Amino acid sequence: MGNGATRMGYREIADELRQEIDSGQLKPGEKVPGENDLMTKYGVEQPTARRALDVLKNEGLVIAKRGSGTYVREFRPIRRVSPDRLKTVVWGTGRSIWSADLGIRPLAQGTEVTTEPAPSIVAHVLGLEEGTAVIVRRRTFAVEDKPVQIATSYYPAYLVEGSAITQANTGEGGSYARLAELGHKPMRFREELRTRMPREHERQTLDLAQGTPVVEIVRTAYTNEDLPVEVNLMVLDGASYVLEYKFSADD
Known part of the structure; x- marks a missing residue:
């Protein structure tokens, strides 16, 4: 031309x-x-x-x-399947909730566990006074050494103190199995999703290319008594995931 x-x-x-x-x-x-x-x-x-x-x-x-x-850009999707991954038949039998996902399964690169005052939005969702102590678990998940997800979970400290949830390794079945052992079995979940451009620390942690959005998922876990026991904030590399949801007309 x-x-x-x-x-x-x-x-x-x-x-x-x-x-x-x-x-x-x-x-x-x-x-x-x-x-x-x-x-x-x-x-x-x-x-x-x-x-x-x-x-x-x-x-x-x-x-x-x-x-x-x-x-x-090559798109090799990680398939995140809901609600299969949250069923008791998965974590209740000692398997990780990751095992319900199809294809590539991200692996945790490390876990940081701290006790912190609850941020206002987390305190609101968990029904706590702002500043009440919460146990915070921060993890970065990777596939073939490429970070693909940042996850931060918040638990009311008064519910989980002294349990394996306060340790880096929570044991078979993960935190949900430990909550069940404490008498606070997660039975109902709510997830809110949105896409946005990453914050700078997220871009660096996930090693995102220019123009790559993230998917932010906020999941709240409730007991049968509607007691909120966990808020999990997940930030996913938007170029790495397919989100699959299964439901019937009667759900």
Whole structure:
């Protein structure tokens, strides 16, 4: 197009590249034409070529690899299945709730357990006075050493003090099995989801590429008596997950 054709703007160049990606002409993992290639093909200056690539980066379609070039993003989904993962037949028999998920299963890279004053929103959900002590469990989950999820769980300290929930290793069945042993078996759950752009510390922790959103899930666990026993704030790499929900017309 640089030979006598009308010069294209960066949006039109981005549109053509996007169409090539969507059609499969440019396949996942394949290298995308660089700035110099676009300058030659479309007869544009470097700022225009760069802005065209930036559009696709901000849309999460391509990813830049330092010293190598720009590539079509590969999407290898981690399937998070609800509500199967929260059923008693999973954690109640000593299995992790992760075992209900299909395909790749993230592994915890480390667990930090602290006692802290409850933040106002957590205190509200747990029915506590603001500043009441809560046990906080922070974990980062990874697949093949790539962090994909940050999880922070809050438990009323008066319910779980002295239990394995205050330890890094909660034992078979995890925290829900320990809550059941304490007489506070989780039986009902509520999850609220939203997508947003990551905070800087989340971007760094999850090693997110430019333009990658996160999925924020806030799960609250209740006993049969409607006592809230856990608030779990999860931040998921939006480029890594498929969220699957199963329900019937009678649910």
